[in-house]
Amino acid sequence: LRETMATPLELKLSSFQLDSNKQAHRTSEFLSPMLIVRRGDPFTITLSSNRAVQPGDQITFIVETGPAPSELTKTKATFPLTASKGNNIWSAVQKSSTPSSLDVSISSPADAVIGDYKLSVQTSSRTSSNLGVFRLLFNAWCKDDAVYMDNENFRKEYILNHFGIYFKGSEKYTSKDL
Numbered sequence: 415l416r417e418t419m420a421t422p423l424e425l426k427l428s429s430f431q432l433d434s435n436k437q438a439h440r441t442s443e444f445l446s447p448m449l450i451v452r453r454g455d456p457f458t459i460t461l462s463s464n465r466a467v468q469p470g471d472q473i474t475f476i477v478e479t480g481p482a483p484s485e486l487t488k489t490k491a492t493f494p495l496t497a498s499k500g501n502n503i504w505s506a507v508q509k510s511s512t513p514s515s516l517d518v519s520i521s522s523p524a525d526a527v528i529g530d531y532k533l534s535v536q537t538s539s540r541t542s543s544n545l546g547v548f549r550l551l552f553n554a555w556c557k558d559d560a561v562y563m564d565n566e567n568f569r570k571e572y573i574l575n576h577f578g579i580y581f582k583g584s585e586k587y588t589s590k591d592l
Contacts, residue, residue, distance in 0.1 A: 421464065422539030423471050425548055428462040428515060441551070447547040454524035454556035456499065458509060458517055459545070461535065466513040472538035475506045475520065479529040479550075490526050502558060518528060522557035526550060529582065 419448035430449040435457045438443040441450040451457045473495040491504040495518065501574050502523045503535070509517040520533075533545040553559045554573045563569050583589050 420468075421474075422541055423467065423537045424464040424541050424543070425473070425516070425535050425537060426463075426506070427459065429460040430546065430548065431458050431460060434458070436539045437451055440555070441549075443581040444576070446549075448530075449452045449546075450551060450555070451522075451548060452551050452553035453526045454466050454502075454553045456507075456519045456521040456561050457548075459520050459533075461516045463514055463516055467508075467516060468513055468537070473506075474516075474536045475504075476536065477504060477522075477531045478534075479527055479531045487527075488525075489529075522550060523551065524556050525560065544568075561572060 430515065432447075432449055433442070435449060435451055436444070437528065439451045439455060441452070444450050449457070449568045474492060475485065475495070476490070476492050478490040481489075485491065493500075493504045494504045495508055497507065497578055499507050499519070499521050504526070507521075507523045508518045509519050510574060513569075526566045528550055530547055530549050535540060535545055552561045554561050554563045554569050556562060563572070
């Protein structure tokens with residue numbers, strides 16, 4: 415008898431679920447084709463797969479931001495697909511699946527670095543796929559975020575205002591991102 419090897423699992427981005435994620439994160443007013451979410455709250459993506467996910471398949475996500483991502487500076491995180499959400503850490507939880515797709519809920523810690531993140535996925539077969547880029551913002555609705563505001567009127571005035579400028583960079587080197 416000849417032993418056949420299982421087909422390696424390959425995952426690719428099917429959808430960032432822009433409409434529902436932007437609605438849930440109060441970012442639907444931003445006129446950007448990019449996924450924009452708020453730290454501390456989960457967002458859902460859909461991955462397409464070449465076969466059904468099986469027990470024993472290891473799926474790991476990697477998020478990176480900045481010019482030299484590092485776990486030491488909290489600009490890089492590697493985390494597995496698990497059955498339950500972690501507490502104030504990067505985590506990925508499977509919501510549903512079909513033989514050809516997988517819905518995953520990704521959560522960031524409430525103190526995650528703000529910025530544009532590259533999201534990748536790696537499988538147990540060491541197959542890696544770049545899923546795309548999303549923007550992570552502070553979250554005035556999350557009690558664990560340092561910028562939390564408990565007054566909804568203040569949040570509407572300061573956070574949901576239709577006029578403003580994004581600043582990015584460090585304390586000494588900032589630039590505008592319109």
